[in-house]
Amino acid sequence: MIGAEFLVQGIGGVIVETEAYGSDDPASHSFKGQNVRNSAMYGSPGSVYVYRSYGLHWCLNFVCLRGSAVLLRAIEPKAGIALMMSRRNIENPLLLCSGPGRLCQALAVDDRLNEQSLAHSPFHLTLPKEPASLSVGTRIGISKAIDLPWRFGLKGSPFLSKRF
Numbered sequence: 001m002i003g004a005e006f007l008v009q010g011i012g013g014v015i016v017e018t019e020a021y022g023s024d025d026p027a028s029h030s031f032k033g034q035n036v037r038n039s040a041m042y043g044s045p046g047s048v049y050v051y052r053s054y055g056l057h058w059c060l061n062f063v064c065l066r067g068s069a070v071l072l073r074a075i076e077p078k079a080g081i082a083l084m085m086s087r088r089n090i091e092n093p094l095l096l097c098s099g100p101g102r103l104c105q106a107l108a109v110d111d112r113l114n115e116q117s118l119a120h121s122p123f124h125l126t127l128p129k130e131p132a133s134l135s136v137g138t139r140i141g142i143s144k145a146i147d148l149p150w151r152f153g154l155k156g157s158p159f160l161s162k163r164f
Contacts, residue, residue, distance in 0.1 A: 002132040011106075019070065048062060
């Protein structure tokens with residue numbers, strides 16, 4: 001997914017940072033099984049799982065396999081930058097979408113998009129023509145399975161939420 005173009009209602013950019021979460025992963029919302037909050041993770045691959053983190057920020061995930069998803073951590077803004085700046089009330093493009101909460105605020109993602117298919121409006125996902133150069137590291141902001149190297153980023157990107 002790194003290097004893919006991702007838009008929500010024509011607003012977005014290039015995915016530069018993600019984290020993976022599997023069903024057998026103690027840090028995953030699906031680890032203890034399906035419930036009301038995580039039911040989208042058990043939906044069709046290619047759908048989205050949107051949840052609120054710490055009651056403050058929305059987070060957007062792409063469902064991959066049953067009970068597994070990839071969290072979008074950062075994108076490089078490319079389309080609709082002025083609107084993203086307005087939504088976030090900032091002008092620094094490096095801070096627009098560098099972090100899951102910032103990304104969702106800039107793209108106006110909330111729970112109304114939960115369980116929606118990436119194949120349909122308001123989403124547009126275009127895979128990169130060539131594989132991206134990756135940085136790989138451990139995930140951020142979790143307390144379980146912290147040693148798994150399941151954080152991926154576009155090597156050298158200034159738009160990451162945190163350097164590798």
